Amino acid sequence: MSDALVQFDQVRFAYGDAPVISDVSLSVARGQVVAVMGGSGSGKTTLLRMIGGQLRASAGTVWVDGEDMGGLGEAALYERRKKLGLLFQFGALFTDLSVFDNVAFPLRERTNLPEALVRDLVLMKLQAVGLRGAAQLMPNELSGGMARRVALARAIALDPQVMLYDEPFTGLDPISLTTIGSLIRELNDALGAASIVVTHDVAESLAIVDYVYFLAGGRMIAEGTPEAVKASEDPFVRQFIRGEKDGPVPFHKPAADYALELGVARG
Amino acid sequence: MRWNWEWRVANVVVRFFSRVGAPLTDAIVKFGFACRFFVAVLRHTPTSLLRFSLTLREIWFAGVLSVLIIGVSGLFVGMVLALQGYDTLVRFGASSSLGILVALSLVRELGPVVGALLFASRAGSAITAEIGLMKATEQLAAMEMMAVNPIARVVAPKFWGGVISMPLLAAMFSAMGIFGGYLIGVQLLGLDAGSFWNQMQSQVDFRLDVLNGVIKSAFFGIAVSLIAVFEGFDAAPTAEGVSHATTRTVVTSALVILALDFVLTAFMFRGA
Numbered sequence A: 001m002s003d004a005l006v007q008f009d010q011v012r013f014a015y016g017d018a019p020v021i022s023d024v025s026l027s028v029a030r031g032q033v034v035a036v037m038g039g040s041g042s043g044k045t046t047l048l049r050m051i052g053g054q055l056r057a058s059a060g061t062v063w064v065d066g067e068d069m070g071g072l073g074e075a076a077l078y079e080r081r082k083k084l085g086l087l088f089q090f091g092a093l094f095t096d097l098s099v100f101d102n103v104a105f106p107l108r109e110r111t112n113l114p115e116a117l118v119r120d121l122v123l124m125k126l127q128a129v130g131l132r133g134a135a136q137l138m139p140n141e142l143s144g145g146m147a148r149r150v151a152l153a154r155a156i157a158l159d160p161q162v163m164l165y166d167e168p169f170t171g172l173d174p175i176s177l178t179t180i181g182s183l184i185r186e187l188n189d190a191l192g193a194a195s196i197v198v199t200h201d202v203a204e205s206l207a208i209v210d211y212v213y214f215l216a217g218g219r220m221i222a223e224g225t226p227e228a229v230k231a232s233e234d235p236f237v238r239q240f241i242r243g244e245k246d247g248p249v250p251f252h253k254p255a256a257d258y259a260l261e262l263g264v265a266r267g
Numbered sequence B: 001m002r003w004n005w006e007w008r009v010a011n012v013v014v015r016f017f018s019r020v021g022a023p024l025t026d027a028i029v030k031f032g033f034a035c036r037f038f039v040a041v042l043r044h045t046p047t048s049l050l051r052f053s054l055t056l057r058e059i060w061f062a063g064v065l066s067v068l069i070i071g072v073s074g075l076f077v078g079m080v081l082a083l084q085g086y087d088t089l090v091r092f093g094a095s096s097s098l099g100i101l102v103a104l105s106l107v108r109e110l111g112p113v114v115g116a117l118l119f120a121s122r123a124g125s126a127i128t129a130e131i132g133l134m135k136a137t138e139q140l141a142a143m144e145m146m147a148v149n150p151i152a153r154v155v156a157p158k159f160w161g162g163v164i165s166m167p168l169l170a171a172m173f174s175a176m177g178i179f180g181g182y183l184i185g186v187q188l189l190g191l192d193a194g195s196f197w198n199q200m201q202s203q204v205d206f207r208l209d210v211l212n213g214v215i216k217s218a219f220f221g222i223a224v225s226l227i228a229v230f231e232g233f234d235a236a237p238t239a240e241g242v243s244h245a246t247t248r249t250v251v252t253s254a255l256v257i258l259a260l261d262f263v264l265t266a267f268m269f270r271g272a
């Protein structure tokens, strides 16, 4: 293994018979921030769940820090997850705990730090996402964007070696967006971690990442550095970067003929 | 035409068996999952008992908050028992035995069974709904990703909270029922208080009656708590899934309590 913290070798995954990930290979080295872009339903969240060992590859190997996630037993899997932090697409805050206790949760569960230290750490993380003032609120009192920032603070609470962000920018105003963007970058550099950012936000992510993968229909169809991506003549990449309607990426999930389904044409 | 007729019969037979068979195999598979789940809960029990504050919180939610409904129900059941019992006993001139009748019915049967039925609908459904909603909103998945096992952190404390609460609640049900019986028998119907308590004391055996009742309620506590946490954990992660799971908890618990009660009573009857 190289110094890749996360590596996919020809990975496949299917829900039942429907293939979701097909022959995906990628690698993220220590110190790198990598973006995974792709349309809705292209399998990005699935990819992150495989890194976390919540889904297992049906073929190929997912390596995390040199260990095959598919071959681990329960105890080993939990041990490995200690290196990971995952920001869930929908936050997944504990609804019966306050913002403060949510961020404190991993610290209290996984370490024996004295409560005073936990308090300082929690306030620091909340300060980093700009929500120290919301510490005493309950999750149902937060706006959508605030909830994701709290979830972000919770995900980074233990300074994990591998950070996975599932759409960290959705629902953020332009100011929080740039702040969170640079937070992701700075955190990664300070910790010497590896980060994967799943996102639709082309401009913000191209500004902070080292490398970009494009996922469509469960396949890696393009990759490159931000400069290469911006200059790319690949029709798919061009379409995605510029948000064009027409191009190789279909906006629609494959379906029966539209006219037929509406009953205005005969088969 | 002959062939056609046979084919139709065969078709009906096959359809019949798959209709009957599919739910049956589903039920067997689910039972298998429940058993494995039970083993997993037991395996993670030491963690939850070591951090007893977690279990204590669940005893509060499942047990302490059920005290009111259990106590009031017990009181009413005891009062009804006394009225009905007096009516029967007085025909044999045995109305002084009312205390024994009330106490034995409650301690051996009604306390554990009715207590468990109430517990399942009050606390069991709440446990299922909470775990199911945590699953639907990915809170359990988030916990897993933080390397905190949800079975150890959430499920096992709820299970043990229920198991510990159940016998105590059943005992409280019986105590309130006996008090209700005293109110009706002695205060209202004018039986002699001395013989009411005295006969009860001499005729209710600690091992055969009280202890067997406690054993029953312990079994019910394990069954109801297991059903509640399992249905929550197994719920489909949607609003509808959680609502179905909650219903299943109450229905399955009721059936299991009554069936288990028969089996336990049969065993205790032979032993007595």
Ligand SMILES: Nc1ncnc2c1ncn2[C@@H]1O[C@H](COP(=O)(O)OP(=O)(O)OP(=O)(O)O)[C@@H](O)[C@H]1O
Binding pocket: A015, A020, A038, A039, A040, A041, A042, A043, A044, A045, A046, A047, A089
């Ligand atoms: N639990 C599931 N059961 C069956 N199919 C699923 C399940 N979860 C996801 N899928 C399917 O897998 C595919 C990939 O889903 P995934 O959540 O990874 O998409 P995504 O790239 O994260 O999309 P988005 O950007 O909208 O979040 C989708 O086509 C989806 O229909």
Ligand SMILES: [Mg+2]
Binding pocket: A044, A045, A046, A089, A166
């Ligand atoms: Mg997604």
